[in-house]
Amino acid sequence: MNTERKVFKLRGKVQHYAWGGSEFIPRLLAVDNVDRRPFAEYWMGAHESGPARLEENGASLNDYLRKQPAERLGEYTAERFGRLPYLLKILDVRDMLSIQVHPSKSAAEEEFAAENKRGVALNAANRNYRDDNHKPELMAALSDFWLLHGFKAEQDLIRVLADTPELNFLMPVFSIGGYQQLYKTVMEMPQGDVDDVLQPLLDRILPLYHNGGLVRSEEHFWAARAALTYNEGGRIDRGIFSIYFFNLLNLHPGEAIFQDAGLPHAYLEGQNVEIMANSDNVLRGGLTPKHVDVPELLKHVRFEATRPRIIVGDRDAGHITVYSTTAPDFELSRISLMAGEAITVKAHSTEIYIVMEGRAGVIEEGGAGFSRVRGECFTAMYQARFELKATADSVIYRAAVPVPRH
Numbered sequence: 001m002n003t004e005r006k007v008f009k010l011r012g013k014v015q016h017y018a019w020g021g022s023e024f025i026p027r028l029l030a031v032d033n034v035d036r037r038p039f040a041e042y043w044m045g046a047h048e049s050g051p052a053r054l055e056e057n058g059a060s061l062n063d064y065l066r067k068q069p070a071e072r073l074g075e076y077t078a079e080r081f082g083r084l085p086y087l088l089k090i091l092d093v094r095d096m097l098s099i100q101v102h103p104s105k106s107a108a109e110e111e112f113a114a115e116n117k118r119g120v121a122l123n124a125a126n127r128n129y130r131d132d133n134h135k136p137e138l139m140a141a142l143s144d145f146w147l148l149h150g151f152k153a154e155q156d157l158i159r160v161l162a163d164t165p166e167l168n169f170l171m172p173v174f175s176i177g178g179y180q181q182l183y184k185t186v187m188e189m190p191q192g193d194v195d196d197v198l199q200p201l202l203d204r205i206l207p208l209y210h211n212g213g214l215v216r217s218e219e220h221f222w223a224a225r226a227a228l229t230y231n232e233g234g235r236i237d238r239g240i241f242s243i244y245f246f247n248l249l250n251l252h253p254g255e256a257i258f259q260d261a262g263l264p265h266a267y268l269e270g271q272n273v274e275i276m277a278n279s280d281n282v283l284r285g286g287l288t289p290k291h292v293d294v295p296e297l298l299k300h301v302r303f304e305a306t307r308p309r310i311i312v313g314d315r316d317a318g319h320i321t322v323y324s325t326t327a328p329d330f331e332l333s334r335i336s337l338m339a340g341e342a343i344t345v346k347a348h349s350t351e352i353y354i355v356m357e358g359r360a361g362v363i364e365e366g367g368a369g370f371s372r373v374r375g376e377c378f379t380a381m382y383q384a385r386f387e388l389k390a391t392a393d394s395v396i397y398r399a400a401v402p403v404p405r406h
Helices: 024-029 061-067 068-072 073-082 105-117 154-163 167-189 191-210 217-229 239-245 294-300
Strands: 009-011 014-017 041-043 086-093 099-101 139-140 146-150 246-251 256-259 264-276 285-286 315-318 319-322 331-337 342-346 351-362 371-372 377-380 385-400
Touching: 009 351, 024 086, 041 351, 061 342, 068 073, 086 351, 086 385, 105 294, 139 331, 146 239, 146 256, 154 167, 154 239, 167 191, 167 239, 167 294, 167 331, 191 217, 191 319, 217 239, 239 246, 239 285, 246 256, 246 264, 246 285, 264 331, 285 294, 331 351, 342 377, 371 377, 371 385
Parallel strands: none
Antiparallel strands: 009 377, 014 041, 041 086, 086 264, 099 264, 099 285, 139 256, 139 264, 146 246, 146 264, 315 319, 319 331, 331 385, 342 385, 351 371, 351 377, 351 385
């Protein structure tokens, strides 16, 4: 490969998790899915367990970046992060994902080292920390998207507890002990008590769900769906409590939201573009058959009301909308071009692009070009200069490392 080139066609990695849909990502990638396998996520990055590959020679992106990190990532990114610090994804959420919280960077470093010292295998089912990194996340909706995001405001939470007879007993718990005691109570409750409390609620709402009597804007809708998805062998998933405690949000296409360390959240339904720090650290709080370590979870949850901040993006240079966050690891942008329009791009680190609508030509300065259509992606190395020209009305998402502020 000519090492002077800096822009390459890229092919991502499909993840076939059971919760994924079977149509959206296959259509995006123009692949057959006659067996209707779940296509949950499409990864574009340098994650060790699912790296993207350069189309020209099949080399994995992580191997390619490791060979000349300063030249390909840029000195700032190579020195600060030591690798590509983000992972770009497309998600198709058919069945709701687990309630989860991510640790801060300092907590991840400390707890990862502690598990290593205790000899917990990296692939052990009860392992909480797979690496020493934090995992802030930003998602931008591609469809109507439903999610849980942080604790409700105090008055909203009191109203829900009061309006749900089976949860009335939690009103004094919240009144006296606040968010922390409320969440601690249900997360530490013996399983038998969880079943006794939630079964009458489910007996009441499941017939309504089956008869189409519930709508997505109601907590009961998702509680019923969670019960049908995760309850097994007479055991009711305690994550159902959290559906009533957390903000229930509906994002529309183009809207985004940021989940930082300590903020409990869960994706419920829809398609999105997600960018996150390159980490596997997830502490789960229910709606999952996977490992739930309640004491560890409670150490990292932010027990406070969350006022959801929907990000619509900052318009920059006319065609580019930037979804700004406080994360130093990543920045997501949306590029909109009408047919015939073009922009000139200079990469400030390793950047990854995916065409979500239309078709665009990519012409590197002083070199040859190529075309990318819907569902295809490419990568640009540090200091790459190229023209991006739409040959049909196009929407392109770009993942990058933010330019450091001095």
